[in-house]
Amino acid sequence: MFAQLARRAVRPAATAAARRQFADAAPAAGLMKLNFNLPQETLYDAVNVKSVVVPGATGEYEVTADHVPIVAEMKAGMLTINHEDGEEEKYFVAGGFSLTHEGSTTDIVCPEAVKLDDIDAAAVTKNFEAAKAKAASAEAGSIEAAEAMIEVETNKAMGNALGLAMA
């Protein structure tokens, strides 16, 4: 009788395990899978990395393997990818979203991501000053004021990323 009970207990677990095989392969132990996409190109497609530092709108955070699922809006700032071989790769993103799923997979989507070397410091300072002037002269609460504030914020973030003193 006990043998019968044992057999019935084992069978459901075996079929459940067989059903779960349709899921994606989990990333290697200690690593997380990164999908980093722009509308115009795919930067990383299912690549195993050690961690990603995401510039969340409510705070910067680092995603490692087995991170709790989280959906975050990104603000303009630096995104750092820590690769398997210890190499650190940084991108400046203008905005976008980072979605971390169960099973150590993170999807990062943003309209544009550039390397710091491609940003012109002189242009950033010039645009920042111009945007500040526009924000000061625009009517409070208008769309022009909001657009000027967006320019101020983005150029400020770029300046900070480059190490310039932005006031």
Place this chain on the structure above:
Amino acid sequence: MTTPTTFWRLAGVSYVQYVTKATSCLRAALKEPAKSKAMTQETFSYNKSVWSNGEQGAKKLTDSLAAVGK
């Protein structure tokens, strides 16, 4: 709808418009050759065609939506 909390939402700017504006700021501050490559993402144009008797007329490249109605 919940009360808007961001300055752009309060001014009547949607998230898509906000992130698009931030992205064009980023692109405007790039160095060549990255800048030219990035600026291709910003170019867009409209085609205008007039329908008559259920038939679509020839498509013509238009500069702005404002000119379409004329």
